[in-house]
Amino acid sequence: MLNIGSHISSSKGYYAMGKQAVKLGANTFAFFTRNPRGGKAKEIDEADVAKYLELAQEQDFAKIVAHAPYTLNGCSADEGLRKFAKDTMADDLRRMEYTPGNYYNFHPGSHVKQGVEIGIDYIAQMLNEILKPEQNTIVLLETMAGKGSEVGRTFEELKEIIDKVELSDKLGVCLDTCHVWDAGYDIVNDLDGVITHFDSVIGLDRLRAIHLNDSQNPFESHKDRHAKIGEGSIGIEAFGRIINHPALCGLPFVLETPNDDEGWAKEIAMLREMFIQN
Numbered sequence: 001m002l003n004i005g006s007h008i009s010s011s012k013g014y015y016a017m018g019k020q021a022v023k024l025g026a027n028t029f030a031f032f033t034r035n036p037r038g039g040k041a042k043e044i045d046e047a048d049v050a051k052y053l054e055l056a057q058e059q060d061f062a063k064i065v066a067h068a069p070y071t072l073n074g075c076s077a078d079e080g081l082r083k084f085a086k087d088t089m090a091d092d093l094r095r096m097e098y099t100p101g102n103y104y105n106f107h108p109g110s111h112v113k114q115g116v117e118i119g120i121d122y123i124a125q126m127l128n129e130i131l132k133p134e135q136n137t138i139v140l141l142e143t144m145a146g147k148g149s150e151v152g153r154t155f156e157e158l159k160e161i162i163d164k165v166e167l168s169d170k171l172g173v174c175l176d177t178c179h180v181w182d183a184g185y186d187i188v189n190d191l192d193g194v195i196t197h198f199d200s201v202i203g204l205d206r207l208r209a210i211h212l213n214d215s216q217n218p219f220e221s222h223k224d225r226h227a228k229i230g231e232g233s234i235g236i237e238a239f240g241r242i243i244n245h246p247a248l249c250g251l252p253f254v255l256e257t258p259n260d261d262e263g264w265a266k267e268i269a270m271l272r273e274m275f276i277q278n
């Protein structure tokens, strides 16, 4: 079974997201925990969550992958912005416990002229303040394209963050195919080599989810512009190898492609078709 889904609007709550996922042919999905530009989150409606959990079990959903607002920057030079990122993530993680055992993904941040080492320290410090031993949510660091001063452009940078976090058993990695390609990891011509490298630097047990996106830009461009599957520089054959790779095929795959619902339903159906049942 290929675990695949897309981003879904969270404005109508969990049950509506679950229903929408089913409608798209998905058995996992991603959603922004609040407006992607930040702002206040809706309080959890426990009846809605209970209905969702029942649906998820009935439909045999894989783990879902919540996404932090992409504007959070836990390694900003500005103390107020660092605090905002920390408080927002702590609140998101509190709400994630209503749907235990899932993933919460975030972009590590941008160090903006402070240097990558300071960036890594701030991110680890933030995680050390918000992770709790009793939490049932795994927090995923996303691999980044290396646009501007993004932290997380190499597997080594993510590993450094993980090593500085005390409760690192609460951490994993979400690999974004567009980002790693733009960052200079050749998943088209040497997927095995990239996976082996990930394993030797971070460890494959940390790899928990895949953001499945084609790229509008060439290899190693450090740009981060997602394209529809098969319509970018990564190409359809590479996606066939990615979803069928034995080290990846059980993970939740999340589409963040520039699409509407109809486009996502088509991509999901196409990828299911390309998945070799075993």
Ligand SMILES: [Zn+2]
Pocket: 142, 176, 211, 256
């Ligand atoms: Zn992504």
